[in-house]
Amino acid sequence: MSGPLAHLRVVDVTASLAGAYAARLLGELGADVDRVSRMRNLYVRIKGREMTEWDPMLHRSLNANKAHRSNTDADSLTPESLLAILDGQDILIEDIGLLDGDAPFLDWDVLHTRYPHLTVVSLTPYGNDGPLANLPPSDLATWSLSGMAWTTPGPPDTTYDLPSEPPLMPTGASVPSLMAGAVSVVGTLATLYADSGSSNGASPGVTGTRIELTELEAITALNYHPVTQREYLEYVLDRGPNILARQPNCYIECKDGYIVIVAMSARHWEQFAEVMGSPEWAYTEDYDDGTKRAMNWDAVSVLMTNWTMEKTGEEITTELQARNIPAFWATSIEEVMTHEHVKERRYIRNITTQDGQQIPYTGVPFILTGYPRNEEGKPEADDSVPVVPSTNGASTSHAGSTPSLPLKGIRVVDFGQYIAIPYCAKWLAALGADVIQVESRENPADFRNSPPFAAQIPGMNRAGAYNTLSMGKRAIPINLRTEEGRDVARRLCASADIVLENFSTGLMERWGLGYGDIAPLNPRVIYTSVAAFGRSGPLKDYSGLHSIINAFCGLADVTGYTDGHRRLLGSYFPDVVSATYATMATLTALHDRKRTGMGHHVDVAMTEALMTLITEPMVARAVGSYTLSRDGSHHPLHAPHNIFPAAGDDQWIAVTARTDTEWAGLCNIIDGLANDTRFATPESRKQNEAALDEIIAAWTASRDKYEMAEQLAAAGVSAAPILDPLEVVEHPHQQARGFFATIDHPEAGPRRTAKVPWKVNGEHAGELRRAPMLNEHTDAILTEILGINQEETNELVAADALR
Numbered sequence: 179m180s181g182p183l184a185h186l187r188v189v190d191v192t193a194s195l196a197g198a199y200a201a202r203l204l205g206e207l208g209a210d211v212d213r214v215s216r217m218r219n220l221y222v223r224i225k226g227r228e229m230t231e232w233d234p235m236l237h238r239s240l241n242a243n244k245a246h247r248s249n250t251d252a253d254s255l256t257p258e259s260l261l262a263i264l265d266g267q268d269i270l271i272e273d274i275g276l277l278d279g280d281a282p283f284l285d286w287d288v289l290h291t292r293y294p295h296l297t298v299v300s301l302t303p304y305g306n307d308g309p310l311a312n313l314p315p316s317d318l319a320t321w322s323l324s325g326m327a328w329t330t331p332g333p334p335d336t337t338y339d340l341p342s343e344p345p346l347m348p349t350g351a352s353v354p355s356l357m358a359g360a361v362s363v364v365g366t367l368a369t370l371y372a373d374s375g376s377s378n379g380a381s382p383g384v385t386g387t388r389i390e391l392t393e394l395e396a397i398t399a400l401n402y403h404p405v406t407q408r409e410y411l412e413y414v415l416d417r418g419p420n421i422l423a424r425q426p427n428c429y430i431e432c433k434d435g436y437i438v439i440v441a442m443s444a445r446h447w448e449q450f451a452e453v454m455g456s457p458e459w460a461y462t463e464d465y466d467d468g469t470k471r472a473m474n475w476d477a478v479s480v481l482m483t484n485w486t487m488e489k490t491g492e493e494i495t496t497e498l499q500a501r502n503i504p505a506f507w508a509t510s511i512e513e514v515m516t517h518e519h520v521k522e523r524r525y526i527r528n529i530t531t532q533d534g535q536q537i538p539y540t541g542v543p544f545i546l547t548g549y550p551r552n553e554e555g556k557p558e559a560d561d562s563v564p565v566v567p568s569t570n571g572a573s574t575s576h577a578g579s580t581p582s583l584p585l586k587g588i589r590v591v592d593f594g595q596y597i598a599i600p601y602c603a604k605w606l607a608a609l610g611a612d613v614i615q616v617e618s619r620e621n622p623a624d625f626r627n628s629p630p631f632a633a634q635i636p637g638m639n640r641a642g643a644y645n646t647l648s649m650g651k652r653a654i655p656i657n658l659r660t661e662e663g664r665d666v667a668r669r670l671c672a673s674a675d676i677v678l679e680n681f682s683t684g685l686m687e688r689w690g691l692g693y694g695d696i697a698p699l700n701p702r703v704i705y706t707s708v709a710a711f712g713r714s715g716p717l718k719d720y721s722g723l724h725s726i727i728n729a730f731c732g733l734a735d736v737t738g739y740t741d742g743h744r745r746l747l748g749s750y751f752p753d754v755v756s757a758t759y760a761t762m763a764t765l766t767a768l769h770d771r772k773r774t775g776m777g778h779h780v781d782v783a784m785t786e787a788l789m790t791l792i793t794e795p796m797v798a799r800a801v802g803s804y805t806l807s808r809d810g811s812h813h814p815l816h817a818p819h820n821i822f823p824a825a826g827d828d829q830w831i832a833v834t835a836r837t838d839t840e841w842a843g844l845c846n847i848i849d850g851l852a853n854d855t856r857f858a859t860p861e862s863r864k865q866n867e868a869a870l871d872e873i874i875a876a877w878t879a880s881r882d883k884y885e886m887a888e889q890l891a892a893a894g895v896s897a898a899p900i901l902d903p904l905e906v907v908e909h910p911h912q913q914a915r916g917f918f919a920t921i922d923h924p925e926a927g928p929r930r931t932a933k934v935p936w937k938v939n940g941e942h943a944g945e946l947r948r949a950p951m952l953n954e955h956t957d958a959i960l961t962e963i964l965g966i967n968q969e970e971t972n973e974l975v976a977a978d979a980l981r
């Protein structure tokens with residue numbers, strides 16, 4: 179298989195979804211992936227713990243574009259036979275604890291001595307140390323401990339939440355596992371890129387390292403927003419109901435379901451009123467700006483709904499998007515899979531098995547120039563597939579070194595708006611890149627002016643969102659509405675290795691800052707564009723924020739309470755998922771540039787990024803392996819699997835028992851379960867799930883969530899308290915592993931934030947530094963990078979170019 183990572187050879191020794199997905203992503207990008215089969219058996223041998231089986235069709239989806247060359251499988255695998263498989267390989271991905279524990283299957287010193295060039299990627303649910311190290315793993319527990327359960331449903335889908343509604347997880351979608359797999363690929367590509375400090379990345383990568391990542395830390399790092407909000411507000415907001423400060427930024431009913439509409443700016447509201455037929459109420463004093471509409475939302479929402487209920491979601495979307503108003507209706511998975519936009523971009527492809535079965539799967543949610551998407555994927559192959567020789571230059575590697583700042587010497591120009599690109603650029607900065615953030619007071623997404631502020635005192639250096647998303651960057655205020663400002667920006671791009679932008683499609687081109695404008699000045703530039711629907715296809719001009727992406731991608735179709743309507747994820751999750759893949763895409767392009775010397779335009783679609791999370795529901799519905807619908811935090815196959823009330827106001831605990839061992843442990847804790855014939859088998863437990871939930875809820879309702887979680891975990895049950903943002907930061911496991919750092923800021927003071935969520939040779943990757951003060955770096959950027967003297971600077975100020 180050709181691709182930007184065709185020079186890499188990977189051995190996949192994984193038993194979990196996270197590891198299998200990580201290896202598949204590398205295979206999608208061209209790496210030659212050799213999968214050792216039947217790894218669950220080896221996991222049981224090493225861990226002595228049962229493991230839940232995947233659906234066979236999901237297994238095939240996760241292992242597309244991989245080969246089985248090894249003349250062995252887990253039943254006969256020995257340390258020596260595994261070492262033989264690793265001969266000539268570049269990367270080992272493992273998630274079964276090969277190198278950890280009291281009696282590890284492989285000894286790191288032996289492995290490293292024999293293959294000093296080999297990079298080992300180890301994934302675990304919670305890590306090998308800390309209070310949760312031995313917690314039976316489940317995505318529900320990880321979702322709960324990361325704070326994502328607490329924040330779902332999320333804005334703007336929180337206006338009418340009932341206090342009695344429990345926290346929520348998508349039904350049958352293993353979001354933490356999939357995102358951990360994606361984040362591990364980011365960590366792998368970053369670590370492999372490490373060089374000796376040259377600005378062009380020409381020297382060989384640092385290899386012979388061990389990368390460790392936990393699913394919990396990966397998802398916790400992405401759930402940055404509630405933690406930032408709590409650190410700056412210094413109190414925890416209630417889960418709901420909550421109305422956003424400016425409206426309409428809403429999720430409301432329409433004729434055939436629900437629709438997201440974002441028309442809170444004066445321009446959008448004027449356009450929206452015209453689409454509604456210019457009703458008199460839209461122009462009254464109580465409704466003439468977004469803040470007033472929020473204050474009067476009970477009335478405004480009724481008046482808007484009177485109009486939306488007359489039209490279908492698709493009709494409203496078409497009318498509003500024609501006027502550049504962000505809107506989209508909440509679609510089903512089937513609608514997404516067959517949508518013309520998705521088909522034209524060839525995003526969902528099929529694997530055709532030997533018996534003719536068509537299994538859908540999503541590839542990487544980005545396109546690099548020169549590497550078009552394939553029409554179909556390839557199923558797992560046997561040893562007839564030829565071996566692709568490695569060209570990674572292992573013989574010249576710097577074995578054993580720790581590439582803490584692998585992007586040192588790389589310059590990035592960051593035009594990011596809102597969250598996706600700023601978060602991507604924050605990771606690049608933490609990894610050593612010199613990130614030049616282009617900011618402007620003309621930008622409506624100017625986070626320096628966005629609450630919450632430190633001590634609730636507004637100030638350009640005190641905003642929580644800005645200070646979190648801009649860590650480690652330098653910044654320069656450039657007014658891109660002026661030709662002089664655009665010329666400064668163009669000169670910056672000409673000096674950069676990477677340019678990042680997520681403006682609406684066509685805007686950078688109109689400013690003379692598009693890839694076609696910059697590439698002639700800088701042929702080696704990596705130009706990464708993030709757009710709601712990507713830069714091609716019928717919907718490329720559609721506007722979209724996180725809620726629009728959430729509504730379109732199909733994930734809302736399996737997010738919601740039993741018999742309820744589609745709901746939206748919390749914590750601006752589509753943005754950070756897109757940021758993860760934007761970082762992956764940018765690093766992939768850098769690797770390709772190192773080999774070929776060529777630059778790239780990278781096209782990242784936020785909708786496609788979030789569609790990676792519907793892997794299981796998409797396969798299940800396409801092949802009919804089981805019925806899947808919105809069903810709270812239940813699992814389509816296993817019971818119990820739910821979030822239950824605990825003692826106290828809005829306190830909850832997640833409990834799941836998917837294996838015989840976990841069920842036996844639960845029966846030892848809750849009286850009466852073991853002898854109840856309704857729950858004798860996994861099938862009968864699922865059939866009688868409502869009764870089972872009722873019994874468990876009666877037991878949990880009067881007990882402390884932390885005490886229950888500890889008691890259940892000791893009995894071998896996967897259980898976790900639902901944590902709010904403060905509890906996430908202060909949980910003993912996170913404290914023991916040192917995952918949160920305190921960053922001191924000259925005006926905002928000390929605030930806690932998550933570290934880069936992977937370790938390299940035992941240390942957290944990267945380096946966290948505070949966000950820039952306003953104009954702190956302007957003079958240095960102008961003089962050191964662009965050679966602009968004081969006289970020219972004065973001229974730029976006079977032309978309003980620096981603002």
